[in-house]
Amino acid sequence: MDIPRIFTIAESRHRIHNPISPQKLAELGESLDLQPGMRMLDLGSGSGELLCTWARDFGISGRGVDLSTAFTEQARHRAAELGVEDRVEFLHGDAAGFVEENPVDVAACIGATWIGGGAAGTIALLRRSLRPGGILLIGEPYWHRPPTEEEARGCGCSASDWLTLPELLQSFLDLGYDVVEMVLASPDDWDRYEARRWIALRRWLDENPNDELAEEVRGLLRTEPLRLARFTRPLLGWGIFALMPR
Ligand SMILES: C[S@@+](CC[C@H](N)C(=O)[O-])C[C@H]1O[C@@H](n2cnc3c(N)ncnc32)[C@H](O)[C@@H]1O
Numbered sequence: 001m002d003i004p005r006i007f008t009i010a011e012s013r014h015r016i017h018n019p020i021s022p023q024k025l026a027e028l029g030e031s032l033d034l035q036p037g038m039r040m041l042d043l044g045s046g047s048g049e050l051l052c053t054w055a056r057d058f059g060i061s062g063r064g065v066d067l068s069t070a071f072t073e074q075a076r077h078r079a080a081e082l083g084v085e086d087r088v089e090f091l092h093g094d095a096a097g098f099v100e101e102n103p104v105d106v107a108a109c110i111g112a113t114w115i116g117g118g119a120a121g122t123i124a125l126l127r128r129s130l131r132p133g134g135i136l137l138i139g140e141p142y143w144h145r146p147p148t149e150e151e152a153r154g155c156g157c158s159a160s161d162w163l164t165l166p167e168l169l170q171s172f173l174d175l176g177y178d179v180v181e182m183v184l185a186s187p188d189d190w191d192r193y194e195a196r197r198w199i200a201l202r203r204w205l206d207e208n209p210n211d212e213l214a215e216e217v218r219g220l221l222r223t224e225p226l227r228l229a230r231f232t233r234p235l236l237g238w239g240i241f242a243l244m245p246r
Contacts, residue, residue: 048090111140
């Protein structure tokens, strides 16, 4: 059970598998008043940067669940590197339906809301692990403006996959949550996320010219820079939203 290998190859150099900077993650942690001893759950925890750095900087503890063996391994290494391996645990597995026995202070799903069938379903799933008064974190794309279907396809999705930012915020309110913080990706954050893939792909291709994925990787190197410039950068936003049940 694992994610497709192409993602592992493309994001082998990423610590954060989303268009958000380490500085913004740190600012978000500060803003949420995280305190030593608080506990967190992160579904789709990737390479564990959020949990590991917040454990180091704010003294929280927590658990991450991710379907990628490679990213889970990287997360465990990162925990050891930052000296927080006694406080954070990374489980390899499917996070769909994962609920903590003991409710946590912060329950997150940052950029993997398909786990719960979309943002609303993932919020409902995370809520089952949240203590009263706790905070949910949801990482989700949004449109800067409603796209044409062709533009949406250029972003690798369809127009109905995402809302605009006002619509997304309204949807959280309609679900019965206060939106208490948000950090949004800048064009530069998109570059750091997307462009970092290109050198990983190129280096991998140089080392694995006869691999069964070589042709696909060669194709991505031809299409991805233009896709970012034409479609993703101008059209797609991305943010982490902090929610508290009303
Ligand atoms: C866009 S990445 C975000 C990772 C991390 N939250 C971050 O911001 O760095 C999505 C993550 O979801 C994981 N994933 C995909 N499907 C999953 C599932 N069913 N259960 C758990 N993790 C899953 C992938 O392996 C990947 O690490």
